[in-house]
Amino acid sequence: xxxxxxxxxxxxxxxxxxxxxxxxxxxxxxxxxxxxxxxxxxxxxxxxxxxxxxxxxxxxxxxxxx
Numbered sequence: 001x002x003x004x005x006x007x008x009x010x011x012x013x014x015x016x017x018x019x020x021x022x023x024x025x026x027x028x029x030x031x032x033x034x035x036x037x038x039x040x041x042x043x044x045x046x047x048x049x050x051x052x053x054x055x056x057x058x059x060x061x062x063x064x065x066x
Contacts, residue, residue, distance in 0.1 A: 007059050008032040036061055 004012070008028055036059035043052035056062040 005029050005032065005060055032059065033061065 004026075011032075012028060036055055040052040040055040040061065043049075043055065053062065
């Protein structure tokens with residue numbers, strides 16, 4: 001069993017998608033990371049470094065803002 005990131009698990013629960021957290025946990029985490037990175041990339045393209053860093057920190061792409 002792969003553990004899903006808590007941030008993604010919480011969002012999945014809100015949408016009703018984590019009734020079976022043992023199924024697809026790694027896939028959901030990978031998908032979530034890609035979405036978060038894409039959002040941060042778009043923020044950077046629009047010169048919004050603060051938002052890009054906040055997105056990456058919130059979803060564990062950056063650890064403690066580094």
